[in-house]
Amino acid sequence: MxxxxxxxxxxxxxxxxxxxxxxxxxxxxxxxxxxxxxxxxxxxxxxxxxxxxxxxxxxxxxxxxxxxLDPHSSYMGPESFRAMQVQTRGEYGGLGLEVTQENGVVKVVSPIDDTPASRAGLKSGDYITQIDGSPVLGLTLTEAIDKMKGPVGAPITITVVRPVPDEEDEIFDVDLVRDTITLTSVSHRVERDAVGYVRVRTFNDQTTRGLKEAIADIEKQLGPDMVGVVLDLRSNPGGLLDQAISVSDAFLDQGEVVSTRGRNPRDTKRWHATPGDLVNGKPVVVLVDAGSASASEIVAGALQDHRRATILGDGTFGKGTVQTLIPLGAESALRLTTARYYTPSGRSIQERGIEPDIEVTQPRVTASGRVLKPRRERDLLGHLRNEQLLKDEANSEQSADEAAEPSPDQSSDQSGAEDAADVSPAEVIASTKEPKSDEAAGDAAPQMTEETAEGSESEQEKGDYQLNYALDLLLGVRKAVEEQTASADIKE
Structure with a gap:
């Protein structure tokens, strides 16, 4: 000391x-x-x-x-610094288990494919009661997870209790060797035999590669029948800036993706897209909610400003600040807010977030029926204000003062103001539908934690009318195109 x-x-x-x-x-x-x-x-x-x-x-x-200073600047000691490095690298030394805690012990939700856990035959529903001979009872889930992680190649023995219906539980030890576990930041599947669904949970070093592999597999399954893609960024807290830029670039041929502006004008940086669209111009719908933050908002904002995608869901979190990691020796670092993010059109993401093109709210409801109100950046104590919003507020107050004094030259003819708006075909089709915000919400998010600390599968697997709305939208675009083509053929 x-x-x-x-x-x-x-x-x-x-x-x-x-x-x-x-x-x-x-x-x-x-x-x-x-x-x-x-x-x-x-x-x-x-x-x-x-x-x-x-x-x-x-x-x-x-x-x-x-x-x-603000809620996102902090000192990172050895433990938090190591955890951050694992998160951004997208891999760690461990067993490959998705786990939760039940009755004080660790319960296996599922083993991750091609990991020490899956190769050893661990199954969903198994209970881990001891790690290297030490009881798990009394440990928090995080402490138990930390004990299962370790250097690649290091041995570990876990005691497993496997329930057997109508018989006594099986109790046995499993000897494992820790291996490199890759955090799965991207998952995908085909919906309604026509639409590719890609879920991005976080932006780490593996994200862009995972996105490209997902799109390639979807195109392999659907071929020319692929109508479009749903990119699900809900509950994605963000991550690496370079990955947010490359994911945006994957759907853009040109133009600015994002800019950052710091304390001094010379610190302004801009990133631009490179030629090549991963899905060759096919329609894209991006799902967002109050949990979509930082890197997720960069992607949504870039695709929205370039009218490359329709943003659907709820307003995003509103974290529009850049944190620079400044190492302090080998085992600690300073996480300091150094700039703000701006979308291609110059909108500051901070505090404001990204407003969806089509608002479809899906409230979170607890088992008791209580509706949870999501917290956003503007709810955090000490958050940085959005200078554009402050200017708008000042102008609004000035306009209100001027409106109190009527001008004789003031014209009441405002016809054509709405006609000037440029509306995308997808939005035209969607406008014929009413958002299903009055339907019953899906189940509350499961209380589950992966060994990777990444969380569980999509939180909206049941009653997911945001996804259903997106699928209806994309299939509606295809139907409209088919009808237009048929009409043209008749005229010829």
């Missing part, structure tokens, strides 16, 4: 030394505030009712400083 304090004090004093020269030329109060910080720290160490750990106190001070 003392060693860390000396090192930390040296670092703080060195920083104070550099800050001193800064303070002399800019703000003398800066040095006095740093001196006050050190005085408070020394008082806590010397006089607090219990002895404190210097490391924890200093880390809390750092976190307090960052938390005062």
């Amino acid at each position: 003392r060693g860390f304090f000396l090192g930390a004090s040296a670092a703080v004093l060195a920083f104070m030394g550099s800050a001193s020269s800064f303070a002399q030329g800019n703000n003398a109060d800066t040095y006095r505030q740093l001196d006050l910080l050190m005085e408070v720290f020394e008082r806590v160490r010397a006089e607090y009712v219990e002895e404190v750990e210097d490391e924890k106190v200093l880390e809390a001070a750092i976190n307090g400083m960052l938390a005062s």
Whole structure:
């Protein structure tokens, strides 16, 4: 503890030394505030009712400083830093199990294909009661998962209880060797023998490759009969910026994908699409909801602004800020907000989010029937404001003041204002339908956690009228095209 304090004090004093020269030329109060910080720290160490750990106190001070900025800036200690690296790499050393917790022990939901768990014959419904001889009972699910993870090639023994109908449960040990487990960020299937459904759970290093493989497999199954694609970004919390750009690029031939603007104008960066559309111009519907954040909003915003896809669902989360990871040694890092995201048309995503072209709300309902209200960026304490919204609010107040004084030249002829709107064919077809927002909602999200900490399969597998609406929309486009073609043939 003392060693860390000396090192930390040296670092703080060195920083104070550099800050001193800064303070002399800019703000003398800066040095006095740093001196006050050190005085408070020394008082806590010397006089607090219990002895404190210097490391924890200093880390809390750092976190307090960052938390005062915005909800997404933070200090990442060794554990959270390693977890973030696993998440972004999209792979880790482990067994390959999707698990939940039941009656204090770990229950296998399903083994992931071609992993140590599946090769060892573990089955859905098995219970894991011990890991390397230590009981699981008393551990949290996260703690149990961490014990099952480990270096690739490292052995592990788990004790399994397998229920057998009308007989005594089977109890046996399974010896396994940890292997590289790839986090499945993309899954896909064919819907109604005509539409490709692609679900993207997160944006990690594997996402773009997974998307391309999914589209290739769908085209192989459907061939020329493929009508279009539903890209499901619901409950996708985001991830890597470069993956969001490449996923957007997969459906665009040209144009800007996203831009970031920081504190200084010279920090502005822009990314553009490259030629080539993965589905050759076929219709795309993107599903979003309040859980679609960050990278998901970049994709939805880019495809919406270029009119490449119809965005369907609920308003997105509204996280439009860039976090830069600044390493602090080998095992920790500073996660600092450094810029804002803007869609190709210049809209700031922050706080506002992406509004769908077609709003189809699917509320989350608990088992007791209580409707859950989703939290968005604007609900987070200390969130950064959207400068465009602030300007709009100011203009709105000014307009309200001006409206209070009627002008004799004011014209009441506003005909043609709505006619000027450019509406896509997909939206025209969809406008003939009423959103099914009054239908019963699907089941609440299952309480389930993968060993990969990625969550379960799609949360809307039952009563998913957002997906059904998207499928109806795409099939409606095909029907409209067929009718138009038939009409043209008759005229000829």
